[in-house]
Amino acid sequence: MQHANRSTFIKEKAFELGFLSCGIAKAELLDEESVHLKQWLDQNYHGEMHYMANHFDKRVNPTSLVPGAKSVIALAYSYYNPTQQTDKEAPKLSMYAYGKDYHKVVRKKLNLLFDAIKSEFGDISGRVFVDSAPVMERDWAKRSGIGWIGKNTLLIHPKKGSFFFLAEIILDLDLDYDDPISDYCGTCTRCIDACPTDAIDTNGYLMDGSKCISYLTIELKEDIPETFKSKMDNWMFGCDICQQVCPWNRFSVPHTESEFAPKTELLSLTKEEWQKMDEETFAALFEGSAVKRTKYEGLKRNIDFLKEEGSDL
Numbered sequence: 001m002q003h004a005n006r007s008t009f010i011k012e013k014a015f016e017l018g019f020l021s022c023g024i025a026k027a028e029l030l031d032e033e034s035v036h037l038k039q040w041l042d043q044n045y046h047g048e049m050h051y052m053a054n055h056f057d058k059r060v061n062p063t064s065l066v067p068g069a070k071s072v073i074a075l076a077y078s079y080y081n082p083t084q085q086t087d088k089e090a091p092k093l094s095m096y097a098y099g100k101d102y103h104k105v106v107r108k109k110l111n112l113l114f115d116a117i118k119s120e121f122g123d124i125s126g127r128v129f130v131d132s133a134p135v136m137e138r139d140w141a142k143r144s145g146i147g148w149i150g151k152n153t154l155l156i157h158p159k160k161g162s163f164f165f166l167a168e169i170i171l172d173l174d175l176d177y178d179d180p181i182s183d184y185c186g187t188c189t190r191c192i193d194a195c196p197t198d199a200i201d202t203n204g205y206l207m208d209g210s211k212c213i214s215y216l217t218i219e220l221k222e223d224i225p226e227t228f229k230s231k232m233d234n235w236m237f238g239c240d241i242c243q244q245v246c247p248w249n250r251f252s253v254p255h256t257e258s259e260f261a262p263k264t265e266l267l268s269l270t271k272e273e274w275q276k277m278d279e280e281t282f283a284a285l286f287e288g289s290a291v292k293r294t295k296y297e298g299l300k301r302n303i304d305f306l307k308e309e310g311s312d313l
């Protein structure tokens with residue numbers, strides 16, 4: 001089968017499995033990107049996320065992850081859900097965490113796609129990734145033509161916005177490759193202006209991860225620094241602001257993944273109920289959810305911080 005036909009087969013399968021977008025790039029060294037990664041790490045913008053500094057070679061060289069790698073299939077899987085939390089004063093939860101843990105849900109889909117590729121093309125070696133190994137997901141999605149990396153440093157699809165997970169299959173099969181697309185941020189600065197902690201550089205395209213609310217509420221194990229008092233905009237787990245204000249997200253496509261459907265009570269909990277939540281309720285509410293990552297104590301810390309800062313709580 002010709003390379004182009006192989007790529008068409010893979011993309012058709014990806015759409016059948018519910019992926020929002022699929023692009024393919026040649027598996028080669030991420031040369032320019034590795035320079036940016038190094039600068040970002042040197043500025044300590046990864047904060048306490050020490051794992052970001054590990055496995056530098058694996059991050060920038062796909063053949064370090066999959067020997068003999070020829071291609072990177074980049075995929076997007078929507079988590080967009082227009083339903084909001086009912087109590088406008090309740091501490092906010094990032095939309096990606098409404099349902100079951102995406103690592104498991106998307107990995108299942110990736111495995112199905114990889115199985116289909118193997119049964120069509122024979123003995124192929126490769127690995128699937130979803131935020132699970134040192135893979136530069138946004139850079140591969142950009143190289144694969146899925147979208148451009150916006151000033152908010154997220155991958156933006158020109159017809160489907162940015163509320164999606166990224167995933168990859170790196171494999172030793174030659175395929176037909178896509179070209180990157182242009183950057184359509186233009187003169188817009190909405191994400192930079194809206195970020196409550198000034199985590200995005202004034203010129204965009206660069207983020208101080210250690211100032212991002214997602215980092216402060218999920219990654220940071222210590223207390224949230226006092227300097228962020230009154231800057232959290234009532235977010236208790238993650239933050240969606242720089243996506244909510246992005247004009248390209250008017251094109252977001254709601255997901256159809258039943259596993260991402262939130263438990264009804266999750267969106268209807270009141271401010272008081274969040275504040276008084278006990279460990280048992282937390283465990284039942286977030287069974288199989290990515291929110292479990294912070295553990296009960298972590299979420300409680302975040303809610304208490306919001307309470308103390310007297311923002312919207």
Ligand code: SF4
Pocket residue numbers: 152194195196197198199200207211212213214238239240241242243
């Ligand atoms: S997620 Fe929130 S805190 Fe982080 S850069 Fe975007 S707007 Fe700023």
Ligand code: SF4
Pocket residue numbers: 150151152153184185186188189190191192204242245246247248
């Ligand atoms: S809000 Fe504007 S500047 Fe920011 S990523 Fe979206 S289009 Fe680009």
